[in-house]
Amino acid sequence: DAKTTQPTSMDCAEGRAANLPCNHSTISGNEYVYWYRQIHSQGPQYIIHGLKNNETNEMASLIITEDRKSSTLILPHATLRDTAVYYCIGGRDSNYQLIWGAGTKLIIKP
Amino acid sequence: NAGVTQTPKFQVLKTGQSMTLQCAQDMNHEYMSWYRQDPGMGLRLIHYSVGAGITDQGEVPNGYNVSRSTTEDFPLRLLSAAPSQTSVYFCASSRRAGVPVSYEQYFGPGTRLTVT
Numbered sequence: 001d002a003k004t005t006q007p008t009s010m011d012c013a014e015g016r017a018a019n020l021p022c023n024h025s026t027i028s029g030n031e032y033v034y035w036y037r038q039i040h041s042q043g044p045q046y047i048i049h050g051l052k053n054n055e056t057n058e059m060a061s062l063i064i065t066e067d068r069k070s071s072t073l074i075l076p077h078a079t080l081r082d083t084a085v086y087y088c089i090g091g092r093d094s095n096y097q098l099i100w101g102a103g104t105k106l107i108i109k110p
Numbered sequence: 111n112a113g114v115t116q117t118p119k120f121q122v123l124k125t126g127q128s129m130t131l132q133c134a135q136d137m138n139h140e141y142m143s144w145y146r147q148d149p150g151m152g153l154r155l156i157h158y159s160v161g162a163g164i165t166d167q168g169e170v171p172n173g174y175n176v177s178r179s180t181t182e183d184f185p186l187r188l189l190s191a192a193p194s195q196t197s198v199y200f201c202a203s204s205r206r207a208g209v210p211v212s213y214e215q216y217f218g219p220g221t222r223l224t225v226t
């Protein structure tokens with residue numbers, strides 16, 4: 001089954017850009033990379049997704065490498081409210097369902 | 111729009127009891143799913159549905175049943191609760207878009223279940 005690899009935890013200073021990496025080296029050609037976050041045991045929140053091109057929305061930017069083996073989620077001006085676990089999803093299991101890993105715990109420090 | 115709603119928020123069951131976790135969405139999404147999340151872990155898929163009348167098993171289906179009689183509702187039934195089913199349960203509905211198709215999932219607030 002395709003899987004993603006993310007750092008277990010990261011820190012970022014408030015007001016700075018938070019860059020969260022993800023490796024998804026086994027992702028297949030027509031599969032999207034999705035990013036979600038979960039704030040303190042609430043339901044996960046959709047952030048952004050992309051296929052090949054870089055994407056930007058009101059929450060974040062997604063940079064996907066040309067070989068599609070990795071991506072970076074960028075929160076341009078992190079605030080304390082961005083403290084959360086961030087999940088990168090870049091593959092499906094044998095039943096064609098998305099695989100959720102353990103995510104990256106991002107802590108924004110004042 | 112209320113989005114995805116789940117009831118109850120909290121539940122305590124005794125071993126062997128049965129119950130139904132309710133999930134409803136008002137976004138007219140065809141795809142709905144149930145996940146469980148154990149402490150410090152990511153989400154694991156229990157069951158999913160691609161439309162009314164169609165359900166299928168996910169990664170961890172044992173001990174759970176689902177049905178989908180309407181687009182809006184997707185209840186999850188615990189047949190005979192066990193301590194191993196203590197977890198937080200999330201329901202999600204998905205918006206399909208684009209070619210190839212992408213799925214943006216929208217999650218409910220979760221049900222925190224304890225089985226003693």
